[in-house]
């Protein structure tokens with residue numbers, strides 16, 4: 001876990017980057033990406049170059065490609081999907097007395113960028129001297145609107161700093177930008193060459209529209225731009241549009257102190273069904289509405305939207321300013337990944353890069369949706385609606401593999417399985433149970449009966465049916481699930497993966513309970529009393545592997561009997577192991593990529609005693625190398641529960657800094673949204689001890705010595721709550737809504753208008769467990785090196 005100097009100024013509500021480091025472009029473009037869950041713009045410089053990876057994405061817009069196999073097999077997915085870099089509207093080029101403004105030439109006198117978590121904008125300020133000694137100051141501010149879903153705006157201002165200058169500003173819509181993608185890392189994306197074919201181009205006055213389609217997936221899109229121009233003298237303006245480029249050119253002679261101010265409005269739309277004229281009409285309408293609203297009002301609406309978000313979602317941390325900033329950075333990007341996705345997936349990288357081909361995984365339901373369920377539940381509902389809309393594909397996939405019910409894909413954009421490496425893809429059937437779990441959590445937290453009736457019951461029933469097909473009776477009264485892959489991808493095709501079995505058990509019970517609540521819907525879905533009785537019976541008899549001699553649960557049957565990985569002989573540069581060792585070696589050893597059994601102890605807390613949790617945690621801790629960014633957060637939550645508060649803090653920090661410090665060396669291909677969401681889990685599930693179980697929530701707060709105070713907020717069944725942990729006391733406040741009953745460290749209490757405070761029981765001091773050698777949490781590694 002090595003990290004470059006992150007280079008960000010530490011501040012509670014923004015992220016500021018000063019100076020120019022061209023090697024950091026890929027990294028900072030992901031970190032400064034703006035998105036509303038529908039449109040995503042990487043944080044590239046307005047002038048288009050220098051650039052790491054130009055990126056403009058529309059959620060769900062993808063191209064298909066044939067998946068290459070050295071040896072094909074029955075049932076392998078034939079086609080994969082890859083996110084497409086669409087029409088780039090961020091570009092505003094500048095020429096200063098004929099010299100293209102390019103930070104690789106001339107002198108950059110000052111340069112800073114600020115991602116502001118409250119205004120929801122990216123600001124930039126640059127003072128540049130051209131190779132011939134002409135100086136200009138540039139200010140820009142851009143937003144991708146949370147309130148106007150199809151809209152983004154770039155506000156751009158140039159000012160000559162000394163002599164009178166001839167400036168030319170060119171505002172582009174650019175299609176099929178060249179992109180170089182390294183090909184030696186399976187976590188990156190397939191390279192698509194010129195993915196968009198032109199359908200239509202038009203330009204008039206200050207506006208232009210370009211329409212394109214993808215060749216194989218047959219999706220159509222439109223992008224449009226229009227401009228407001230403020231300048232003291234009359235400029236010369238020209239506009240044109242051709243297949244892959246539309247350009248507004250503004251030439252103006254400016255005296256020192258004068259300014260050109262350009263507000264560029266961008267609208268995007270795509271569809272698999274709507275025609276090119278319909279899409280054109282859609283984006284031009286969105287643009288007209290956006291311009292009618294105007295930059296200042298759009299900016300104000302952005303701020304209001306974020307004020308409302310922070311009022312329900314903020315986490316305050318005293319004692320570690322870097323963690324405070326990282327937590328807000330995380331919450332901001334999680335919001336950006338999902339806010340206006342509206343019936344589309346929340347991809348593992350959000351809309352910040354092409355990593356993992358833009359696919360969504362179980363990350364959404366297990367890591368991201370808890371955050372939305374308790375802060376902005378409508379987003380959780382919409383993401384589950386998207387899953388529901390893909391039921392037919394999941395059904396088809398199950399049929400192809402000879403299974404009942406549905407098999408949701410391991411990785412996908414449009415609902416079809418996109419994993420070509422089936423042992424860690426298709427076989428990771430726990431995704432079914434993860435979705436079911438998210439449905440149960442959402443319904444419990446909101447009481448949204450309409451969702452449950454319309455979509456929830458069907459999701460629960462169809463996911464539950466799979467376990468009937470892939471499980472079997474073991475002849476000794478147990479029900480087993482063989483040959484599946486759990487969360488730990490350094491084990492594949494394991495028998496009785498404990499996580500899968502326990503989550504399947506919950507899935508089966510939840511489906512039976514939902515059918516009992518809604519017998520009419522159950523009937524429509526063809527569920528009868530025999531089926532629900534069978535589900536309950538199998539759930540009760542589900543095998544839970546345990547090694548009695550060691551006194552720990554088994555991650556999967558026989559796991560603790562494998563040879564241990566030789567951690568001492570593994571040099572630090574050999575991590576992540578997946579890039580340096582064959583799966584053949586990893587699968588046969590006790591070495592764990594990411595929290596698996598530990599995650600099960602978090603999501604299924606009632607299945608383990610406190611003592612079992614402690615023993616299990618310590619055992620698996622020594623084997624878990626955290627080669628996946630999903631791991632640290634889950635470890636943080638459990639570490640806090642079993643009393644390793646300082647370790648929990650270390651893991652929470654690691655999850656929070658994963659992207660800011662580029663801990664996995666691949667942030668350039670996009671942010672790790674699950675890890676960012678995991679930061680919330682670490683704080684709220686770890687230090688707050690929040691658990692949701694049996695339709696109720698409970699808290700068991702505790703603070704590590706490293707922190708002075710944490711306060712967080714939650715939305716629960718229409719109420720707004722806050723919890724503050726400070727000075728060995730937890731204070732619960734009902735900010736709005738009806739009184740309710742809560743639990744503090746196992747003791748129930750009623751919360752009404754008056755805040756309630758309770759002491760935090762002193763936990764027994766427990767020795768810090770061993771971690772694999774060389775895999776200490778990030779800050780400890782950094783401290784050891786310096």
Ligand code: BGC
Pocket residue numbers: 348356361362363487489593594627628629630674
């Ligand atoms: C992890 C998976 C995860 C995927 C996408 C992989 O490295 O092992 O659990 O779903 O990344 O984030």
